[in-house]
Amino acid sequence: MPDDILSVEGLCAWFGEHQALKSIDLNVASHSVTALIGPSGCGKSTFVRCLNRLHEEVPGASASGKVLLQGKNIYDANVDPVLIRRKVGMVFQKPNPFPALSVFDNVVAGLKLAGIRRKSVLKEVAEKSLRQAALWEEVKDKLDKAGTSLSGGQQQRLCIARALAVEPPILLMDEPTSALDPISTAKIEELVVQLKKDITIIMVTHNMQQAARISDRTAFFLLGELIEFGDTSSLFTVPKEKKTEQYITGKFG
Amino acid sequence: MIQRSIDIGISELKAKIIGMAGYLEEAVKDSTLAWRNRSREMIDRVNQIEERVNREHVEVDAACLKLLATQQPLATDLRFILSVVKINTDIERMADQAVNIARNTEYYLKHPAFSDLNDLVSMSDRVRLSVRQAIDSFLNEDVQLARAVMEADDKVDELKDKVFHDVLAHMKKTPEDIEQGLNVILIARNLERIGDHATNIAEDVIFTVSGKDIRHTQMRKKGTEIDEK
Numbered sequence: 001m002p003d004d005i006l007s008v009e010g011l012c013a014w015f016g017e018h019q020a021l022k023s024i025d026l027n028v029a030s031h032s033v034t035a036l037i038g039p040s041g042c043g044k045s046t047f048v049r050c051l052n053r054l055h056e057e058v059p060g061a062s063a064s065g066k067v068l069l070q071g072k073n074i075y076d077a078n079v080d081p082v083l084i085r086r087k088v089g090m091v092f093q094k095p096n097p098f099p100a101l102s103v104f105d106n107v108v109a110g111l112k113l114a115g116i117r118r119k120s121v122l123k124e125v126a127e128k129s130l131r132q133a134a135l136w137e138e139v140k141d142k143l144d145k146a147g148t149s150l151s152g153g154q155q156q157r158l159c160i161a162r163a164l165a166v167e168p169p170i171l172l173m174d175e176p177t178s179a180l181d182p183i184s185t186a187k188i189e190e191l192v193v194q195l196k197k198d199i200t201i202i203m204v205t206h207n208m209q210q211a212a213r214i215s216d217r218t219a220f221f222l223l224g225e226l227i228e229f230g231d232t233s234s235l236f237t238v239p240k241e242k243k244t245e246q247y248i249t250g251k252f253g
Numbered sequence: 254m255i256q257r258s259i260d261i262g263i264s265e266l267k268a269k270i271i272g273m274a275g276y277l278e279e280a281v282k283d284s285t286l287a288w289r290n291r292s293r294e295m296i297d298r299v300n301q302i303e304e305r306v307n308r309e310h311v312e313v314d315a316a317c318l319k320l321l322a323t324q325q326p327l328a329t330d331l332r333f334i335l336s337v338v339k340i341n342t343d344i345e346r347m348a349d350q351a352v353n354i355a356r357n358t359e360y361y362l363k364h365p366a367f368s369d370l371n372d373l374v375s376m377s378d379r380v381r382l383s384v385r386q387a388i389d390s391f392l393n394e395d396v397q398l399a400r401a402v403m404e405a406d407d408k409v410d411e412l413k414d415k416v417f418h419d420v421l422a423h424m425k426k427t428p429e430d431i432e433q434g435l436n437v438i439l440i441a442r443n444l445e446r447i448g449d450h451a452t453n454i455a456e457d458v459i460f461t462v463s464g465k466d467i468r469h470t471q472m473r474k475k476g477t478e479i480d481e482k
Contacts, residue, residue, distance in 0.1 A: 005392075208325075208327060210327050212327070236331075237327070237328065237331060237332065237464065238328070238332075238464030239328050239467075244328075245328050245329060246329050248259050248327045249326070249328050249329060249330050250259070251257065251260075
């Protein structure tokens with residue numbers, strides 16, 4: 001069994017007075033894919049945004065509890081959130097390449113922000129990241145074109161390449177395929193499975209079949225609580241909790 | 254509660270299985286009456302019924318395939334449809350066994366009746382009850398009844414062994430009865446196979462309801478608790 005790269009202990013999150021997460025405990029194994037499922041407003045996106053301290057950027061938002069990344073609590077007072085976001089990358093629902101930047105500059109934007117300027121290094125990392133994101137063959141001849149000139153599916157893989165360029169051990173994906181067509185979705189799913197050998201992935205999805213196809217473990221959230229967390233194959237065939245059963249079979253509502 | 258479109262498909266599947274099971278029970282009953290009452294009419298009926306079961310078999314598989322493709326079922330729904338696929342095959346095979354019994358009976362009827370068929374009669378009564386109970390346990394998601402079907406299979410096997418033993422002994426003593434004796438053995442063998450298929454259905458019921466696959470495990474043993482969820 002691989003070691004846990006991430007341990008969440010008693011994580012609570014608020015938007016002002018409203019408690020969005022209620023004492024979540026959850027461990028994530030290295031080199032695994034974890035899917036987070038649950039109805040809209042259940043707290044799954046808030047949960048992933050707590051894992052790289054993005055949640056606190058929302059005015060009035062707060063969090064408590066521990067998120068141990070490789071054994072170190074990312075909420076300790078002396079931790080710089082910017083450094084955490086470099087270690088815990090994120091890809092969002094809608095592809096969001098920097099509109100003014102070329103494909104190449106999009107990929108290396110994080111490196112440049114970190115002060116890396118050597119062209120040979122940037123080129124090497126750009127190619128490696130684009131290959132990892134299964135995009136290299138499609139864009140190698142148009143690296144100087146605007147990132148936004150690519151198709152939706154390509155833009156999303158560009159965003160994945162951009163996230164991978166800074167070599168984060170964990171990649172968070174918040175509904176990364178919900179805006180994509182089935183072929184682009186299949187490419188991203190294939191990519192997720194391949195990336196697992198290099199990094200750990202935590203993915204929010206509304207698509208139960210997607211969670212079943214690509215994740216090793218699945219967590220079901222409801223009204224800010226973690227209802228069930230277990231092996232994906234068991235959770236989708238023989239869920240332990242009645243609420244999970246009701247949700248995944250569409251009996252909820 | 255949301256009315257799900259898959260519920261309509263599941264209800265239709267249940268209705269189809271009820272229909273098929275009705276034909277099957279007729280086929281098993283008629284195949285039994287054929288040798289019990291020495292009735293050629295019953296033999297013809299079994300063959301006609303089997304054709305209907307075959308048609309339903311294809312339709313149920315198509316309905317399951319459609320539900321799997323269009324509804325992408327999970328959890329209980331997935332287990333239910335998977336079990337229907339298997340139960341559908343069990344019912345079709347049981348109807349085939351009824352036809353085999355009818356065929357055995359055709360040969361059996363060419364000779365005078367065998368004097369003592371009490372164990373075979375008991376066996377056929379037990380098997381018919383198991384078929385009924387297996388289908389009822391599926392329709393009512395009744396794990397206890399499914400367990401009863403599994404436990405009754407031991408009795409069926411016992412009776413089959415007794416029939417085999419007694420008929421063999423009779424054939425040794427009376428070689429001129431070998432042909433009808435052989436057909437009595439084959440009837441017992443086919444009845445036993447029907448019992449085995451009823452047991453398969455019972456195992457599928459337990460899988461559907463509890464999510465536990467008890468085939469080839471210690472959980473099949475009498476008295477083992479099954480969590481019904």
